[in-house]
Amino acid sequence: MPAIPNKRTPSAVETAVSLGVLAVLATVLAWMFQAQRRFNPAVTVAAAAAESAAKAAGAPVASPPELFASWPVGLGAMSVAESFTPATLSDKIDGKAELYLSAGFVAMRCQRVALVANPAAWMEAFVFDMGTPASAFSVHSSQKRPGATEVELGDYAYRAGNVLCVVHGRYYVEIVAADDRVPTMEAATGLARVFVATTAVEQHADVSRDQALFPPEGQLAGSVTLLSTDVFGCEQLTDVFVARYREGDGEVTLFVACRASPAEAGRQAAALRSFFVKDCGGRELSPPAAPAGAAIIDSGGTFDGVFASGPILAGVHQAPSGEAAERWLVRLQAKLPPAQP
């Protein structure tokens, strides 16, 4: 009997099936890589929080027994000072922790104090270390109460009823009092002054340059806000200044963001435009005559506009009509520095 080799060449059908299986596997692999590249930002925040907590745990923390170096006359400690990290912040402020975490929160310390003469008049001072003055301004401006009264104290200080808020370098300080009576709020102001006077900072928050990019006419007082993440629901859009304006019976929001280069601003303008259309189900209108390269999107009854001018990303959010959106875009462009050719 002749020797017959065991090996044989695969048939065309077998080859085709094998290639098909490999193609499916490659597709699955590509999908997995793609999915892993687009992490939910919540996961990123949680991971960053865990990393910060681990670092904090590894480093010795100098934790003085009192929150402030000295107390103003007439105030005494009501509780011990507490410290919170990114991993534990929500234990203290529950769902509001996300606002701080997404803006770069580092640590928070707090302590309750009361008037010696009237222990029922108590307050809790919160000192949030936000890492940078810009982040401190971001959480400060995001929570600013309408009708707040400016206070001559530190940066961007205001009082709204029973609460006093101030930015001091990388710190955002909030003092929440149990009532809004004069002695209580005077004590709260004194407490804030002590913090500002005794806490050295390298740099102060200064958003005047960004603020100056907005047209002043019609701007609602105190409405300039720095949004750190997830601006307008767009995950890719971060660190954007917004300001609100009166428009008829309602409001519109203008936004500006200085980017590293004109190319970066242009790329983000395109991404935001795509977000309004693809993710929000919007419909792009015919391009307006000005600004050059601008797009206006009908987002289901409200209108968003976006353009890039040099390194600045700018636009309007939730205008009542396409015409209004175009009008606000032109007004905004007129305030921006001319783009270099």
Place this chain on the structure above:
Amino acid sequence: MNPADSQPPPPSAVPPPSRREFLRRTLEAGVALAATGSLGAWLWNRHPPGDFNRAASAALLPDFSVRDGGRSMSIITGQNRPAMLRRGLEAMGGIERFVRRGDRVMLKVNAAFATPAILGATSNPELVAELAHLCLAAGAAAVLVTDNPINDPESCFNLCGLAPAVRAAGAELIVPRASDFVSGTLPGGQLIRNWPVLTGPFHGVTKLIGIAPVKHHNRAGASMTMKNWYGLLGGRRNQFHQDINGIIVELAMMVRPTFVVLDGTTSMMTNGPTGGSLADLKATNTLVVSTDPVAADALGATLLDRTWRDLPYLGRAAECALGTADFESLRPERAAV
């Protein structure tokens, strides 16, 4: 000799393996199967985090609802919380419809923060005290009040005014201890699986009433009666904020209260859930009593200038048949005091 034996095999046919070849291939296949099976057995986690186990599920809360076909919602406007509560319950058939002689009643309040009551971040002490009074007057053997503020619970209960109000009303305040939490799994749940749940204080409890303020919530959009059950969770529950709508729906699946009281006398319109400033509040002059928490929260959404469609957990809860977001379909009785 058979003529067929002399014919050569067709070119494409594979010859039958020799005995040795057959044994070798069988051995190889056996080794491959054994290796695969061993690897699978080695990797198999017999107790994964989401493993359902009967002992744990038995530790979750019983159904406290009262199904008697009576009216399921009342909406009362005014500013006097105790009077609004009495009127709201009267419209529902009276507290006696829900609380019988000998009942042990649990009031689940929101005491999450050590902030004064005027800031509206916690359940109103006057309202809670009035409800405790009504339950005791209806013959309740005991009225218990609890919540699980993670940070400094004693200070939270005291500084928000609930502790003194509850004690003055003759109710018992229960500040949770570690032993009050039992690891439980919500059948069908994706999030509440082998998770510590505050069940200890519920031993012997026959009725459960939730009392929550209307608040903006930075993560969930709004915090009302359904979000109030979040205080029954222990552990590092902040991780649930990553799926806040999912956890609120699962809590609504886990907790079937006797009824809920939604306090929208003042509502926290911004900067929730902590607020901090009186400027965050708005007088919305409304109090809701309902056996349907979904309906109560759907009404509450309107006090925050929203609709139930703006709060994804309400739509999902309605889809799960946990209640109706169309609160008008319940034909709520409306009154003013």
